[in-house]
Amino acid sequence: MILNVDLASEVPIYQQLRDRIVEAIADGVLTEGSALPATRALAADFGINFHTVNKAYDLLRQQGLIRLNRKTGAVVTPTVADSPFRAQWTARARTLLAEAVAKGLSADEVVTTCRSVLESFAPPQPQDTP
């Protein structure tokens, strides 16, 4: 798993880590049951402090995307989008979509962009294709 984190960015490192892991889950790179690297190992990889990785993992745990175990480490868990999540997600989407529209993009352009991003996710897990 390759997580692209920019240490020079103004976006907090723990947030970038969280975002990249969420994207990896959406991508299907990380599937249910996949183990994430140990906090100390991942921190060493990026040359950052393990507390920073800890914070990213903690956000993911709060969101219900991973489970943390003493020895097992962080494991991706199956999740269901509940009603509060949907409402909060829609509110955030509203802001992002508004930004595109305010900058003059048409609704169709925006939908097309979203669809193409979504298509780049989750390559259907290899099934028997006779």
Next chain:
Amino acid sequence: MILNVDLASEVPIYQQLRDRIVEAIADGVLTEGSALPATRALAADFGINFHTVNKAYDLLRQQGLIRLNRKTGAVVTPTVADSPFRAQWTARARTLLAEAVAKGLSADEVVTTCRSVLESFAPPQPQDTP
């Protein structure tokens, strides 16, 4: 114009203000040439410091959505989504969309939600409908 800002939220006030104004522009509540309230007046409305409003306006100016003048105040300007904006917007959309997919929403559900949010924007300016 009613801007719904939550002073108790963990989201910075200036960011909420910016987001609500962007949404008002997308909504068509604020159109090209519309004047925003004066910083001190808006600050007084919310019972916050005018510097905080200033920061929100400054973000909008950096994004090219409004223009600031000494006596005229803040005015909504026509904008065009350039290539860097599109790229950066798509990257942000990727993170948000990934979150929905990671939480188990289907691509279709997500597209439908986006489309319905987009439809709630920009009631097409009243034209002659014979």
Next chain:
DNA sequence: GGTTTGTTCTATAACTTATAGAGTATAGGC
């Protein structure tokens, strides 16, 4: 028992958020 892993605690420097007051520029009235 020792290793590996997450968890917790305290501490600290640099940056961000929000507030505050004084200063400066411009439009319009006298």
Next chain:
DNA sequence: GCCTATACTCTATAAGTTATAGAACAAACC
């Protein structure tokens, strides 16, 4: 032309956030 109202601009400051750091603890596993 000068004055005043208005609102942007600069500097300062307190509180909170981000990232780092070291030390220690707890549980699972070999």
